[in-house]
Amino acid sequence: MSSQVVQLHVKKNHVVLDNGILQVYLSNPDGFVTRIQYNGIDNLLEALNEKNNRGYWDLVWSEAGSTGTTGTSERVVGTSFKVIMETEEQVEISFTRIWDQSLKGKQSALNIDKRYVMLSNSSGFYSYAIFEHLKEWPAFNIPQIRIVYKLRKDKFHYMAVADDRQRLMPLPDDRLPGRGEELVPPEAVLLVNPVEPEFTGEVDDKYQYSSENINLKVHGWISTESETNPATGFWVIIPSNEFRSGGLVKQNLTSHVGPISLAMFLSAHYAGEDIVLKLQPNEPWKKVFGPTFVYLNTLLDGNEDPLELWEDAKYQMNKEVQSWPYDFPASDDFQKPNQRGSVCGTLLVRDRCVSDECIIAQGAYIGLAPPGDVGSWQRECKGYQFWTKANKEGYFLINNIRSGDYNLYASVPGFIGEYWNNGVLKITPGCEINLGDIIYEPPRDGPTLWEIGIPDRSAAEFYVPDPDPKFINKLFIDHPDKFRQFGLWERYAELYPDEDLIYTVGISDYTKDWFYAQVTRKKYDGSYQGTTWQIKFNLDDVEANRIYKLRLALASANVSELQVRVNDLKQDPPLFTTGVIGKDNAIARHGIHGLYWLFNIDVSSILLSQGDNTIFLTQAMATGPLALFQGIMYDYIRLEGPKYVSSH
Structure with missing residues (x-):
């Protein structure tokens, strides 16, 4: 040239x-x-x-x-x-x-x-x-x-x-x-x-x-x-x-x-x-x-x-x-490479129910964002954020961080929740901070009795239906991003015309039997109603006077209220409700996730039976002209047995 x-x-x-x-x-x-x-x-x-x-x-x-x-x-x-x-x-x-x-x-x-x-x-x-x-x-x-x-x-x-x-x-x-x-x-x-x-x-x-x-x-x-x-x-x-x-x-x-x-x-x-x-x-x-x-x-x-x-x-x-950060912008407000610092470390996961040893957090998303609390980076929009992915050894290096105060945040595919270090990291020009080994202990009380999905903040692993042939974008035929097709939310009522989704642990397959979004149901008069999904499972025995734990991770919520009941559809009030949450509109906009939510619900053994059990998940909201887009996407659901009691 x-x-x-x-x-x-x-x-x-x-x-x-x-x-x-x-x-x-x-x-x-x-x-x-x-x-x-x-x-x-x-x-x-x-x-x-x-x-x-x-x-x-x-x-x-x-x-x-x-x-x-x-x-x-x-x-x-x-x-x-x-x-x-x-x-x-x-x-x-x-x-x-x-x-x-x-x-x-x-x-x-x-x-x-x-x-x-x-x-x-x-x-x-x-x-x-x-x-x-x-x-x-x-x-x-x-x-x-x-x-x-x-x-x-x-x-x-x-x-x-x-x-x-x-x-x-x-x-x-x-x-x-x-x-x-x-x-x-x-x-x-x-x-x-x-x-x-x-x-x-x-x-x-x-x-x-x-x-x-x-x-x-x-x-x-x-x-x-x-x-x-x-x-x-x-x-x-x-x-x-x-x-x-x-x-x-x-x-x-x-x-x-x-x-x-x-x-x-x-x-x-x-x-x-x-x-x-x-x-x-x-x-x-x-x-x-x-x-x-x-x-x-x-x-x-x-x-x-x-x-x-x-x-x-x-x-x-x-x-x-x-070439980032560029050395040519003339504004003093754009920090040049020599005005920035770096942070490195190794992220490990400790989950005693998975392994006695620490697990390498391969592929974890690790970032610095302005000080906040767990997950606050998702909603943070005033400052700067610096992210990377951990390598196969769990090691991460974040270079070229602007001077300022930050917290460290991380999420690890395969584990629920997320890491947050509330200690303020002060980045100064030329600093090289080595955090060494960082241990993330994801939420866990007892052993996994059953689980549905993969904890990765997305609903992509669940059943995404074929689109109505009248509403096709040819690009997404036989495409991994099938969820980007228009109108998939309408397919739910066609697949479940008379009764809502029932999932049986040990028999059902979440890739085929768990619809990607819990949407509302269109009624014959054109109005919409909330839906109640059921998870059926069997317990060989129930430990008396103990607390079991239900973990519900949501990948998206749009003006929704998720109510949880155990073995009693009429339980009032429900065992748990999220209250009305979310406005991420991911269903209408062909996303497979919006903001991440995690709910940890105590289930008393009194509510459980030896043998057959049912958890009812009701998305109760269906109001106004955009009721068809009210709903949630699940990321992952897990039922844990009671806490381990240490023998020491």
Whole structure:
């Protein structure tokens, strides 16, 4: 690649970043990306859209005290432009907006500094932003922060979000009335008369392309080839999770019909109001989101397969990940490598009912997040989080942690609950903290009498039905992510038309006989009702005057109340109720998990019988227009015998 210097052209109404490979036009002083020239294409973005509707940062905000995950959608509009750095190797520019009291109620109470960076010999550009809320400013909520890129619909038709999730996509026109029929929820549209007949009868829904943060590092689009232009790739690369909320398994949107590509930083999807950022009175807050990288590539040889562009984008993503944290951002708020520290250690599990020896926590998710309590990282959204996976020896190393105070958190596949170390880890520049061996003792009283599922925070191992043939997304036929098909919740009543699910321990198979979600049942009059599932099991003997333990791990809950009764369906009050929990909406959005919940329930031996027993699990909530999406997903259920009594 020939060496090209980076140039900045400042005009009255726009500025241009140009390194000879691509040219990026930004409106001045708004800071909207209005045009990206590359590979002979005048604009990769949708020129039919208004200039503020092509490439932009936006957020959703609501007044303090308001509930829910919606609010006022606000484009981040710069009011002043500044050149931060201008050399032959690098140009960094800033578009800022400053808040003052006259804007109260009209605009989110934030100072926002949007930065764009172009490097020489780089086939793309970077963007990051510094959000700041001063102590004396009004309290308010922020449900969402993101960057949006809207590409040309006449060129970009092939979308890729993962090796096994990529396809030719419908057009945005196909979702319009007459061509598409809105379903429930309305993000899902049945294509009845699409422009390209091959999509007829398919469902299009952006949530089918969600990814967990751990896998959400690169996604985007490939343009169709023409005589004048070889295939071109447009990719959003997110090299780090540190600025995203909710940990590694939090799910976010990627790319979807439009063609649109997103960089999601904060969202309530698959978590609900629990993860809405709520700034309190007198609370100062500052956070750097990004940088993320927009990477462009093209085929050098007309005979190459356009899918080589996806392979190249993954290669570039790995280069960006290895370069993190970048050394080039000019803002002092972005901590450079020498301002960060590291933590390492080995995680072991002690579960006497499984092994007398400590068990290596292979594949555990281990992370640092702001101080909280057990599992608080799932709902944490104001600070930074740093996660990794333990290797096969249980060893972990977390590098490049920003200076600050953290707790250590971990969850181990195959074991319920999670580890939390409430000792504050103080990260300082250059520190190398070795925690040595860390022992996690998962919840356990007595031996396992029976269990259903795998404790891995997901319902994926349970029975996921085939979709209704009228509501297919062809991508997910014979696909491991079968749960992403539309309308699977409706199949429950078809499979269990007259009575609810009954599972018999020792005979039933949870991969075939345990439906992936305990949903409501649609009645003949169109209303919905709660459902009661039964677990039937046999006890050879019951130890008198002892406490047995029922462990219920949920992978998701949406405005649900799970009631537990033992051997008496009419038991009132029930032995246990969760109360109304959850707003993660994972059922409607084709997720196989949302937030994780663990309930540990004492079962007195008085309630149990020698011989046959039944546990009744009632999801009691079925109210309002979205009752069909009220329900829970189980992660794992276990009944333990009474506590071991030590002979010492």
